[in-house]
Amino acid sequence: MRKEHTEKSKKxxxxxxxxxxxxxxxxxxxxxxxxxxEEKPESNKLEKLQDEMTELKDKYLRLYSEFxxxxxxTAKEKLELMQTANEGLMLMLLPILDDFERAVNAFENESDxxxxxxxxTLISNKFQNILxxxxxxxxxxxxxxxxxxxLHDALTQIPAPKKKLKGKVLxxxxxxxxxxxxxxxxxxxxxxx
Numbered sequence: 022m023r024k025e026h027t028e029k030s031k032k033x034x035x036x037x038x039x040x041x042x043x044x045x046x047x048x049x050x051x052x053x054x055x056x057x058x059e060e061k062p063e064s065n066k067l068e069k070l071q072d073e074m075t076e077l078k079d080k081y082l083r084l085y086s087e088f089x090x091x092x093x094x095t096a097k098e099k100l101e102l103m104q105t106a107n108e109g110l111m112l113m114l115l116p117i118l119d120d121f122e123r124a125v126n127a128f129e130n131e132s133d134x135x136x137x138x139x140x141x142t143l144i145s146n147k148f149q150n151i152l153x154x155x156x157x158x159x160x161x162x163x164x165x166x167x168x169x170x171x172l173h174d175a176l177t178q179i180p181a182p183k184k185k186l187k188g189k190v191l192x193x194x195x196x197x198x199x200x201x202x203x204x205x206x207x208x209x210x211x212x213x214x
Contacts, residue, residue: 113151120144160197162208166190172197174207181213189213 124140131137160172167189168175176194181187190210197208 110155113155114148117144117148117151120147156201157205158199160199160204160208162190162193162197162210164189164191168210168212172204172207173210173212175212176209178212178214186213 120140121144124137124144127140128137162173165186173190179191181189181191189212190208191213192211193208194211195206195209197204198206
């Protein structure tokens with residue numbers, strides 16, 4: 022039987038059979054190529070998406086770590102700035118401190134009060150000039166200025182000596198100050214009622 026089967030398979034086929042077999046082979050080849058083409062783009066698309074996702078993840082991690090480094094660095098710089106912010110002002114005030122030390126030493130040896138008073142006045146003027154250079158200005162709280170709750174703290178009210186002083190500043194207990202345009206200390210005043 023085997024011989025017969027092999028003999029049959031060796032026999033030449035008719036042209037029609039050969040043609041049909043060739044068509045089947047062609048169809049099978051075309052279908053398998055299409056299947057491969059369909060599988061490859063999907064697998065290529067999947068690989069591309071995975072690569073893109075990996076790349077984006079890497080970019081995200083780098084950006085996140087850069088942001089964290091920036092945040093830490095700025096926090097450190099801010100802390101250092103706050104610690105040394107008044108360094109310039111302190112350097113300006115050191116000569117005044119030296120002047121006060123000299124004045125205290127002079128009190129012990131000086132019998133002339135007038136000279137001591139002049140020394141203290143000079144130190145006070147020097148101190149006020151430095152504060153003015155740094156933008157500190159005293160508020161105007163003369164008697165008769167209209168009371169303004171944004172600028173003044175009324176410690177007490179007393180009867181106004183004149184009718185026109187009602188609701189106005191009668192006396193200043195503590196001066197108020199501006200630093201630039203900002204009120205840094207309200208003036209403490211007595212008002213008339």
